[in-house]
Amino acid sequence: MPEVVRSVDIQAPPSAVWRWFTTQESLRRWLGPELEIDLRVGGAYRLLGPDKETWISGSVLELIPEGRLVLSWMEQGGDWVHPSRLVISLVATSAGTRVTLLHDGFAGIGKGGWPSTLDAYELGADRHRVLEQLAELVTTGGA
């Protein structure tokens, strides 16, 4: 399956790295300055994609302090919403922390993981619900 995997070694403990995952403001500093996120499991987010034109949206699938952040990742464009998944995980090393980012396209298509892709389809088809969540996020101040 197509995927992007990137790792970085940071000379700081996982607790210091995770500090940059705990609020919208701290995530904006490295993930993207336009990020809007309701940072809890099931919470909605949106972010400007690599082309600085396409909006990415989805929800928080997992949030494990000092462990991992998993987002469903849907690229909004035309009639088709490309569904994929972003997993950012932290592992303590002797020198500090290894952060690994995995972005997999169509995770598990034709395999056991396919139902998660189906869910992503349904989220994509039901884009208004995502927008509603975002609207709610904006009106509540995204605290």
Next chain:
Amino acid sequence: MPSPSDDAFRALADPTRRRILDLLAERGTLTVSQLAGEFPDLVASGISKHLMGLRATGLVTSRRVGRQQHYRLEGETLASMLAPWMARYEPYWSAALGRLHDLAEET
């Protein structure tokens, strides 16, 4: 310039075709009539047309068994079509991790 990904995404832009791919992914191999049974609002010829469109992109393949065509999903075709799309993210993610690295080491 059109790329194979454009064809794949165009094929996937239709909800009926996505549902066909979902059904093939869930159940393995299906005949046209089995697939048509899942779409009571559509005529069988409409399903055949969608299947031909999907076959043209290589997303599904068919095999004749007796009088029936059996269709199956080609997951690897979809994977290779999506690879260029995924590749656009490589510099994006390298840059993001670089920023995280600098922030976490500075503070």
